[in-house]
Amino acid sequence: MYFPSSSMKTTISSLATRASTAFMLSMAGAYNSAFAQVDTSDLPDTGGGGDLKSAIADVINVILNFLAIVALIVIVIAGIRLIIGGADEQQREKTRNAILYAIIGLVIVFFAKAIVVFVFESFTG
Numbered sequence: 013m014y015f016p017s018s019s020m021k022t023t024i025s026s027l028a029t030r031a032s033t034a035f036m037l038s039m040a041g042a043y044n045s046a047f048a049q050v051d052t053s054d055l056p057d058t059g060g061g062g063d064l065k066s067a068i069a070d071v072i073n074v075i076l077n078f079l080a081i082v083a084l085i086v087i088v089i090a091g092i093r094l095i096i097g098g099a100d101e102q103q104r105e106k107t108r109n110a111i112l113y114a115i116i117g118l119v120i121v122f123f124a125k126a127i128v129v130f131v132f133e134s135f136t137g
Contacts, residue, residue: 065132069132076128080122086110087118090107090111093107
């Protein structure tokens, strides 16, 4: 079995890090355009200085976007570890579980996003 040298592992790790960074930056833009922000412009004014409903919607969207980006970062890092990990079966199992749990978390974030949009649209319409 062929095992890459230390310098080759460093080069592969550096390239993988750069590629994952570029991927994450491009996905952040795609994620924000794929999921439109909750439109609360037609909600009645509740009084006071600002619109509370739009502030709540903005905070929820920021939190969900952040969680989705964190899940994507975990998937990329675990994937790199899986590739570079070598023949250690316990390490491979840990990285597979990390990828699985991150994907489950990402699905939960997408469902939470859909629930938030549904709730805010049901209250406005």
